[in-house]
Amino acid sequence: SQQGEEDPQALSIQEGENATMNCSYKTSINNLQWYRQNSGRGLVHLILIRSNEREKHSGRLRVTLDTSKKSSSLLITASRAADTASYFCATAARGSQGNLIFGKGTKLSVKP
Amino acid sequence: DAGVIQSPRHEVTEMGQEVTLRCKPISGHDYLFWYRQTMMRGLELLIYFNNNVPIDDSGMPEDRFSAKMPNASFSTLKIQPSEPRDSAVYFCASSFSRGSAAFGPGTRLTVT
Numbered sequence A: 001s002q003q004g005e006e007d008p009q010a011l012s013i014q015e016g017e018n019a020t021m022n023c024s025y026k027t028s029i030n031n032l033q034w035y036r037q038n039s040g041r042g043l044v045h046l047i048l049i050r051s052n053e054r055e056k057h058s059g060r061l062r063v064t065l066d067t068s069k070k071s072s073s074l075l076i077t078a079s080r081a082a083d084t085a086s087y088f089c090a091t092a093a094r095g096s097q098g099n100l101i102f103g104k105g106t107k108l109s110v111k112p
Numbered sequence B: 001d002a003g004v005i006q007s008p009r010h011e012v013t014e015m016g017q018e019v020t021l022r023c024k025p026i027s028g029h030d031y032l033f034w035y036r037q038t039m040m041r042g043l044e045l046l047i048y049f050n051n052n053v054p055i056d057d058s059g060m061p062e063d064r065f066s067a068k069m070p071n072a073s074f075s076t077l078k079i080q081p082s083e084p085r086d087s088a089v090y091f092c093a094s095s096f097s098r099g100s101a102a103f104g105p106g107t108r109l110t111v112t
Helices: none
Strands: A005-007 A010-014 A019-024 A029-037 A043-050 A055-058 A061-066 A071-076 A085-093 A100-102 A106-111 B005-007 B010-013 B019-024 B031-038 B042-050 B053-056 B065-071 B074-079 B088-095 B101-103 B107-111
Touching (some): A010 A019, A029 A061, A029 A071, A029 B101, A043 A055, A043 A061, A043 B101, A071 A085, A100 B042, B005 B088, B010 B019, B019 B088, B019 B107, B031 B074, B042 B074, B053 B065, B074 B088
Parallel strands (some): A010 A106
Antiparallel strands (some): A005 A019, A019 A071, A029 A043, A029 A085, A055 A061, A061 A071, A085 A100, A085 A106, B019 B074, B031 B042, B031 B088, B065 B074
């Protein structure tokens, strides 16, 4: 069954603006991960946040995790046209042996 | 490291034919995942292995699908017989323990 659900399904912004994508999940997790997929390519890991962490930064990326609400957000600051891609959250459920379940993704379009 | 290697990159076959997809994970990774991606269903986890042992194959659509991992450096996903609804991009991914997953470039399968 679907574990992570991203919101919105599609997002269109201008270069320089911030983009925020949200992810909700259903069960307790060990960690939550965000991935990026350019059209026609494989997924690339962006950032992993553990269940005992609340916020994590990597360059222009900021991820938050609220385990009480079973939700996470990915913020991309000062977006660039090259950030245009689909972004997925994936969860590793607590008690699982490591399988990652992905949501359907948010399609981000950054216009120059 | 060359990353996760998948072959072939593209496969076009006729309904009823056998299809074999191949994957070489990153050396040292102990988890291997097979995913299928379509527009309608997004990224679906088909099966995953830990230390070459299948852990969860509940995502495998039906008996026409089978996967093997004879050693730590090689896995196959076989569809026999193939059907048009199997057309999708099939991704192999590997990870170490419960960390981030590295994805291969995918195999685009078209069944006519």
